[in-house]
Amino acid sequence: MKTLRIGAGAGYAGDRIEPAIELAQKGALDYLVFECLAERTIALAQQARRKNPAAGFDPLLGERLQAVLAPCRQAGTRIVTNMGAANPLAAAEAAARIAGKLGFSGLKIAAVTGDDALETIAGSKLSIEENGKPVSALGDSLVSANAYIGAEPIAAALAEGADIVITGRAADPSLFVGPLVHAFGWSFDDWHRLGQATLIGHLLECAGQVTGGYFADPGVKDVAGLARLGFPIGEVSEDGSVVVTKVEGSGGQVTPATCKEQILYELHDPARYLTPDVIADFSQVRVTQIGPNRVLVEGASGQLRPELLKVSLGVAEGFTGEGQISYAGPGARARGELALAIVRERLALTGVAASELRFDLIGLDALHGTALSARGGHEPYEVRARVAGRTTSRAEAERIGREVETLYTNGPAGGGGVTTSVREVLGVLSTYLPRTQVAPAVHMLES
Amino acid sequence: MKLRQIAHARTGDKGDTSSISLIAFDPKDYARLAQEVTATRVKAHFGALVAGEVIRYEIPSLGALNFVMRQALGGGVTRSLILDTHGKSLSSALLDFDIPDA
Numbered sequence: 001m002k003t004l005r006i007g008a009g010a011g012y013a014g015d016r017i018e019p020a021i022e023l024a025q026k027g028a029l030d031y032l033v034f035e036c037l038a039e040r041t042i043a044l045a046q047q048a049r050r051k052n053p054a055a056g057f058d059p060l061l062g063e064r065l066q067a068v069l070a071p072c073r074q075a076g077t078r079i080v081t082n083m084g085a086a087n088p089l090a091a092a093e094a095a096a097r098i099a100g101k102l103g104f105s106g107l108k109i110a111a112v113t114g115d116d117a118l119e120t121i122a123g124s125k126l127s128i129e130e131n132g133k134p135v136s137a138l139g140d141s142l143v144s145a146n147a148y149i150g151a152e153p154i155a156a157a158l159a160e161g162a163d164i165v166i167t168g169r170a171a172d173p174s175l176f177v178g179p180l181v182h183a184f185g186w187s188f189d190d191w192h193r194l195g196q197a198t199l200i201g202h203l204l205e206c207a208g209q210v211t212g213g214y215f216a217d218p219g220v221k222d223v224a225g226l227a228r229l230g231f232p233i234g235e236v237s238e239d240g241s242v243v244v245t246k247v248e249g250s251g252g253q254v255t256p257a258t259c260k261e262q263i264l265y266e267l268h269d270p271a272r273y274l275t276p277d278v279i280a281d282f283s284q285v286r287v288t289q290i291g292p293n294r295v296l297v298e299g300a301s302g303q304l305r306p307e308l309l310k311v312s313l314g315v316a317e318g319f320t321g322e323g324q325i326s327y328a329g330p331g332a333r334a335r336g337e338l339a340l341a342i343v344r345e346r347l348a349l350t351g352v353a354a355s356e357l358r359f360d361l362i363g364l365d366a367l368h369g370t371a372l373s374a375r376g377g378h379e380p381y382e383v384r385a386r387v388a389g390r391t392t393s394r395a396e397a398e399r400i401g402r403e404v405e406t407l408y409t410n411g412p413a414g415g416g417g418v419t420t421s422v423r424e425v426l427g428v429l430s431t432y433l434p435r436t437q438v439a440p441a442v443h444m445l446e447s
Numbered sequence: 448m449k450l451r452q453i454a455h456a457r458t459g460d461k462g463d464t465s466s467i468s469l470i471a472f473d474p475k476d477y478a479r480l481a482q483e484v485t486a487t488r489v490k491a492h493f494g495a496l497v498a499g500e501v502i503r504y505e506i507p508s509l510g511a512l513n514f515v516m517r518q519a520l521g522g523g524v525t526r527s528l529i530l531d532t533h534g535k536s537l538s539s540a541l542l543d544f545d546i547p548d549a
Contacts, residue, residue, distance in 0.1 A: 040525050130462060214457065214535075221455055257455060257470065260509045264468035266459030268515045270506050286508050299508065317526055358528040366530045368540050371494040388528040427526045428462070 004183050004236045006176060006200075009068065010034040010081075011207030011231075013041055013058060017067050019208065019231040019250070024071035026247045027233050031179040032072060034064060034081035035172050035205045039428040042169055043314025045085035046118075046144035047426075056087035057094065057166075065098050065164075073104055073163075080154060080175050084166040086144065088113050091166045092445050099164075099447035107164065107447040110157035114440035115169040117311050117433060118145040128313070129430040135313070143426065144314035147433055150276030150305075151197075152188055153440040154178025160444060169312065171275045173201025176234075184238055194278035195302020196240030199285065202273070203244055203262055203297060207231045210244060210262040212252030225251020241298040243290065254293040263287075263297070276309055276435070278302040308432040317427040320390050321354075321397030323404025324362070326417045328382035335412040336361045336383040339404075342411055343387045346403045353396050354389035362386055384417075390425070397422045451542035454480060458538040465497075465519040465534040467541050474510035481505060481512065483546045489514050492544050496537075514541070 007029045009020030013036040024032055036058050049056025058064075061083045072079060084091040092111035099107045122142055125134045135142065146169035155178045157165045167175070177197040180186070186193045203210055208229045216223040230250025235243040244254050263285055267273060271283040285299045323343075327335040340359040347354065360366035362384035365373045387404050391397045401420025408415060450456075450469070453476045459466045469484060471477045486503040493501075499517025506513060520534045521527035531537075 220451060260470050260511060261457040261468060264511060264513050265457055266461060266466060267513060268466060270504055270513060283506055284508050320528060356528060360530060367536045369496055372540055425526050
């Protein structure tokens with residue numbers, strides 16, 4: 001029985017590149033998948049595309065492809081990625097140019113479009129999941145709307161012979177489901193198989209998170225070699241089971257514990273994991289160590305896919321301004337508290353228009369507030385005071401950091417290391433569209 | 448004793464909802480987790496950090512529980528003023544939960 005080898009070359013847009021090269025060179029892969037598109041990333045990409053119609057795809061697309069294309073061609077490995085972001089067609093054109101420059105002519109590069117739903121839903125009465133208001137209420141603050149599309153157009157592109165498939169907002173597991181359905185000739189109404197394929201995608205989509213990343217806790221859960229963490233390979237059987245492994249000699253580890261953490265990662269009801277392809281059921285999944293860094297995962301299933309597709313809305317929500325300053329030695333905490341009190345009073349005195357403000361002592365209560373940290377009960381050697389606020393304008397946001405910076409000469413003794421920042425806030429909300437109103441399409445280019 | 452001695456955990460986020468898996472190192476300890484770490488107790492443990500409800504799912508085949516906590520991320524990763532906007536560090540707070548010695 002044939003086994004398909006599928007690897008994950010990135011778990012987010014900024015992920016390490018060498019582990020993907022290692023997979024391409026030594027993984028003997030049929031498919032290499034790069035998942036690089038967080039919800040907020042596509043809203044940012046949409047803004048970039050508005051400024052420049054040739055932009056709006058992942059800025060690291062070129063670097064990643066240049067790094068892996070030659071070894072992928074040598075091993076016969078096909079590439080699937082959502083690095084198309086807000087502009088899959090421009091990304092495919094860029095990929096064709098890169099392939100050409102590297103001397104690979106005649107490569108087939110597919111762009112999957114159809115996820116951009118901005119025109120369909122802008123101004124509509126569709127209900128926003130988070131607040132129940134109509135989408136029309138967002139007005140001009142709505143900057144992007146992308147429907148989560150599934151594995152079907154990806155499998156179709158592969159069936160047409162694509163060597164590289166580039167999507168926009170496809171669901172993360174679907175990037176893996178597409179190649180599996182294509183390679184094994186499964187059907188898009190075989191819910192059981194689609195549930196299994198979705199589990200495989202879910203296990204692999206965050207790359208290093210299943211091979212020992214986001215896991216180590218020294219003394220309790222030790223992991224060796226995290227500086228050269230290996231990315232995962234799924235060895236998939238026709239029955240839908242998978243052995244998760246990694247390149248021999250790479251850092252990290254694949255154990256039942258790393259797999260269990262990733263199976264449950266970002267899940268709500270494990271019996272109902274909704275994707276555009278299937279409602280997957282992970283509630284009966286079993287994991288078994290069958291060798292060093294080899295874990296068998298089996299037992300997923302699924303049922304009829306949802307009729308509605310989730311649409312991710314990018315919404316301009318003003319700005320956040322932030323400033324930080326540090327204090328150390330005896331009395332550090334009291335000086336940090338004084339610093340926060342001074343800034344609080346200054347922001348009121350000078351009338352900074354912030355809709356929401358936050359005052360933290362990093363090292364004491366910034367992550368979990370006072371209720372949990374008070375249980376530690378220690379006096380820290382150093383603290384870092386942090387003030388953050390939300391404003392409608394950039395200029396107003398800058399005033400927050402400035403009020404922290406003036407503590408140098410106007411605040412408590414020994415304050416050092418001020419940093420300030422301003423960031424544009426792109427909130428993400430959701431709504432749903434009937435799948436009949438979303439029409440994915442495959443465009444084939446050649447290098 | 449602390450949960451950290453018998454279990455490990457991982458946090459995920461979707462919007463303003465945080466989900467934390469809690470997995471027994473030894474599957475034999477799953478029954479103990481299921482008995483001691485209830486949704487009500489987890490909600491109380493996190494106090495003001497979690498404004499919404501806490502739902503618990505059971506996955507005995509993995510020796511694991513999954514806690515879904517609503518309104519736990521200050522409005523969500525994209526707009527929260529909290530330093531840890533994803534709530535990645537919340538799993539460590541759950542492992543600080545006290546359970547009776549065996």
